[in-house]
Amino acid sequence: MDNKNNIIEVENLVKKFGRFVANDSLTFEVRKGEIFGFLGANGAGKTTTIRILCGLSSPTSGKISVAGFDVYKETEKIKKHIGYMSQKFSLYEDLTVKENIEFYAGIYGLSRNEIRQRSGKLIKKLGLEEEKDMVIGSLPQGWKQKLAFSIAIIHDPDIVFLDEPTGGVDPITRRQFWDMIYEASHNGITVFVTTHYMDEAEYCERVSIMAEGKIVALDTPAGLKKTFNASSVDEVFLKLAR
Amino acid sequence: MNKQSVIVKNLSKSYNNKVALNNISFEVKKGELFGFIGPDGAGKTTLFRILATLLIPDEGSAIVESFDVIRDYKSIRKIVGYMPGRFSLYQDLSVEENLKFFATIFGTTIKENYELIKDIYVQIEPFKNRIAGKLSGGMKQKLALSCALIHRPKVLFLDEPTTGVDAVSRKEFWEMLKKLNEKGISIIVSTPYMDEARSCNRVALINNGEILSIDTPENIIMQNDQDILAVKTNDLYKLILDLRSYEKTDTAFLFGEYVHLCPIKPFKDLVLLEEYLQSKQHHDIIIKKIKPGIEDCFMKLMKRSI
Incomplete structure (x- = not known):
């Protein structure tokens, strides 16, 4: 371990809730700049792991570092170096586009000058000049998701955690969203993503599959398909998670 | 009844x-x-x-x-x-x-x-x-x-x-x-x-x-049958960008491990596309004609209604 190319290192992560073992000795690492797919059935233990990696929950045991920081002692440092977005938690519906951007940029500790610059750049990039003073609630779902993602990386984090970011989104927007993920990854941000769309698993550089608290497979999509003699990650998933 | x-x-x-x-x-x-x-x-x-x-x-x-x-x-x-x-x-x-x-x-x-x-x-x-x-x-x-x-x-x-x-x-x-x-x-x-x-x-x-x-x-x-090419190379991200800037492309979207390319006009010959991708330093190029799926159709109909 302690490899400079790894941004997340997890060794024997165990998390118990009473007698229930939610994460059963997980060991894996995520490389700097990669798009890492974190798959598993509902209840497999994914959310528990993500909460630990984001510094929101303490593991029962194991050695875990995120962006070079220890998940037991340096959770506040971790939070400053990551971004997070999910379908459920994203933006304040009753604030405007601009207000949401400024609010989050402020929370992440950007200076007033930086906030002004980045907010202007972002609004322009997303083509939201005319909508910048509209409240988020009035925007189409797809725009909200794209904006939420952009805000999650406005402070240029080392890693962004995306928890089912594309649920319920139309097929064109879903792909535009992945264009943005690719771009972020290209700019050096590590992407840690969960999804129920198995075609999206194919876009990841490496994919892990969890079942009943354990990682049962971890490889490139091509490697998984080869190992499990399947034509798609969907097929691999069905073999492992059922 | x-x-x-x-x-x-x-x-x-x-x-x-x-x-x-x-x-x-x-x-x-x-x-x-x-x-x-x-x-x-x-x-x-x-x-x-x-x-x-x-x-x-x-x-x-x-x-x-x-x-x-x-x-x-x-x-x-x-x-x-x-x-x-x-x-x-x-x-x-x-x-x-x-x-x-x-x-x-x-x-x-x-x-x-x-x-x-x-x-x-x-x-x-x-x-x-x-x-x-x-x-x-x-x-x-x-x-x-x-x-x-x-x-x-x-x-x-x-x-x-x-x-x-x-x-x-x-x-x-x-x-x-x-x-x-x-x-x-x-x-x-x-x-x-x-x-x-x-x-x-x-x-x-x-x-x-x-x-x-x-x-x-x-x-x-x-009803929505159209020419769709499934394209795959060693670099998916670069492939998307290169296909979008290709003059004969109408749309290019990710579909699993492939990019689905809808051409403006049906291709007579796939060699030109292959040569274009080679000139952009792609290798392990796979190009095949496929039947659209429901999602391809949805996207096509969606674009028409906008």
């Missing part, structure tokens, strides 16, 4: 100035497994709430099993089962209590209709004393379906039963629906997952309150 289970004509509904349903019409035959496929905000939930007599449309009519959704709402409620998108059972009642409650409301008993729900209920019966709020997502879904079925409805309205559900549980859920459908229950189900279209007899593709197309999944694909 009427052969239609549901007849909807020119139905519209707006909230303040926001149009949720814009003049939609369709019919569902008795015994059909009919799917509404579309993203969030397409109008699916509004439609289902109108059909379940929980919401009054602004304009148009909707008939369910020969009853009008406004005039005969009481008769409709007795003969339809409705499973809303959000889990709506009593969280602080046990599994069995919830089921008993719904059976009693509809003037029946679990025993009387046990046969109908048996395949589904048997999977959660070991936990019948657990309160519903403490069930896993998959178990909640099975309980909700059991409760929607307990009065042996003629029509079942299921609003996004598989949203947020993993790929394995989704497959299992559709297997359950097929079995119920074989018992003669008409089923109308909505979903944002395009791949689920193939499990339906007929589907309506819906977006922005409008129906883009209604037909069997096979016919929708046939």
Whole structure:
């Protein structure tokens, strides 16, 4: 371990809730700049792991570092170096586009000058000049998701955690969203993503599959398909998670 | 006897100035497994709430099993089962209590209709004393379906039963629906997952309150047949960008490990594309002509309607 190319290192992560073992000795690492797919059935233990990696929950045991920081002692440092977005938690519906951007940029500790610059750049990039003073609630779902993602990386984090970011989104927007993920990854941000769309698993550089608290497979999509003699990650998933 | 289970004509509904349903019409035959496929905000939930007599449309009519959704709402409620998108059972009642409650409301008993729900209920019966709020997502879904079925409805309205559900549980859920459908229950189900279209007899593709197309999944694909090339190289991200800047490209979108390329005009020869990609330093190039899937069709119809 302690490899400079790894941004997340997890060794024997165990998390118990009473007698229930939610994460059963997980060991894996995520490389700097990669798009890492974190798959598993509902209840497999994914959310528990993500909460630990984001510094929101303490593991029962194991050695875990995120962006070079220890998940037991340096959770506040971790939070400053990551971004997070999910379908459920994203933006304040009753604030405007601009207000949401400024609010989050402020929370992440950007200076007033930086906030002004980045907010202007972002609004322009997303083509939201005319909508910048509209409240988020009035925007189409797809725009909200794209904006939420952009805000999650406005402070240029080392890693962004995306928890089912594309649920319920139309097929064109879903792909535009992945264009943005690719771009972020290209700019050096590590992407840690969960999804129920198995075609999206194919876009990841490496994919892990969890079942009943354990990682049962971890490889490139091509490697998984080869190992499990399947034509798609969907097929691999069905073999492992059922 | 009427052969239609549901007849909807020119139905519209707006909230303040926001149009949720814009003049939609369709019919569902008795015994059909009919799917509404579309993203969030397409109008699916509004439609289902109108059909379940929980919401009054602004304009148009909707008939369910020969009853009008406004005039005969009481008769409709007795003969339809409705499973809303959000889990709506009593969280602080046990599994069995919830089921008993719904059976009693509809003037029946679990025993009387046990046969109908048996395949589904048997999977959660070991936990019948657990309160519903403490069930896993998959178990909640099975309980909700059991409760929607307990009065042996003629029509079942299921609003996004598989949203947020993993790929394995989704497959299992559709297997359950097929079995119920074989018992003669008409089923109308909505979903944002395009791949689920193939499990339906007929589907309506819906977006922005409008129906883009209604037909069997096979016919929708046939009607929207277009030249699509599936392209793959060593670098997916660069491939997307390079294909989009290619002069003959109309659209290029990710589809699993491939990029689906719709050309402006059908290609006579794939060699030119291959040479173009080689000139952009791609290797391990694979290019093949493919048939579109439902998702390709949806995207094409979506673009046309914008």
